[in-house]
Amino acid sequence: MKLLEEKELVSYMRKLAKGYKYQNLYNLSKEMKLRLFYNDRDFSEMQIQFLSWLNFYYAIKWDIDMGDIGEKVLENFIYEESYIYWKSKNKGKDKTKNERTNKPNNEPKKSIQWIFKKE
């Protein structure tokens, strides 16, 4: 693999987390015992970050399905982050269907700060 910039790497992680395959696996893992990674404990920082993105997209897609927000929110990363940020700051003010059903709404850490970057 060529050395990716931090931004590129996070972008690939987010695209994977947003995609059908991992969203489906994540959804199923709530109902049945499924392993998302080769290891099932002692997760690395990167895996925790990925799980956090899975949860982030799960929350957005849930809201889209519930009709709380339009699909436009998925057009770019800034829209996605802004919506989730707005939602986290408006808890209780404008109860969405998502919150009424106690669905998760965790904002992931913005990024991992890699110590060594591509030159």
Added chain:
Amino acid sequence: MTKKKKDGVEEVKKQMTDIMNSIEVENLINRNEVIFSFDGSQYKVRKPSFREKQEAFQQKLKKYTSLLTDDSFMLEEALITIYKKKGINIDAITEKIQQTYTDKNNLMLKLGEALKDSSSDKETETYKNEIEGLDDKMQLLTIEKTNLLGASIEHQTMIFYFTYLAYVSTEKQGKKDKWEKAWKTFEEYENSDSGLVDKACYYTSLIAGHEEPVL
């Protein structure tokens, strides 16, 4: 080749690279390891074990103590005071970063609300562009601050910790495809090709992330 065809080939190439990178990132997340070639040999960087992290932490403590007794190195606080005397205000840079972060959050709230209210594309696009501008500003300020404080004892020991972790968690494919420690001693590691060390450190920081114990 016509321009149209050339553009088409470039686009396919880009898509292929994109797919390959995506597969590699997926593999990295799933397995917590990266295999790469360097100078005709295969190397593997894997997630360090608890024992290896403990070892790296012990070495970090030693490094920290040795830098403390070395007059040519300074703690971050002392470095900030010296910069101030020379007219460089690190605290002001930190404040600027925080202010930019607050400005960005305020814009994100507006954009989030605009998306929720199904506002026009023009409005949401304007907010997006402004947020991107603030992101760039924040990145430049952060780089400036990191560069200024790069010489501090805290920063140097953090770098040392990841450098040491790379040493203990990098393996080389030997005879009969068996993976063995890439370097026998830390000295051998320090004297090896910097390109290889850079790669090992980069991958280690990806895999180990923020798992650095706090001093």
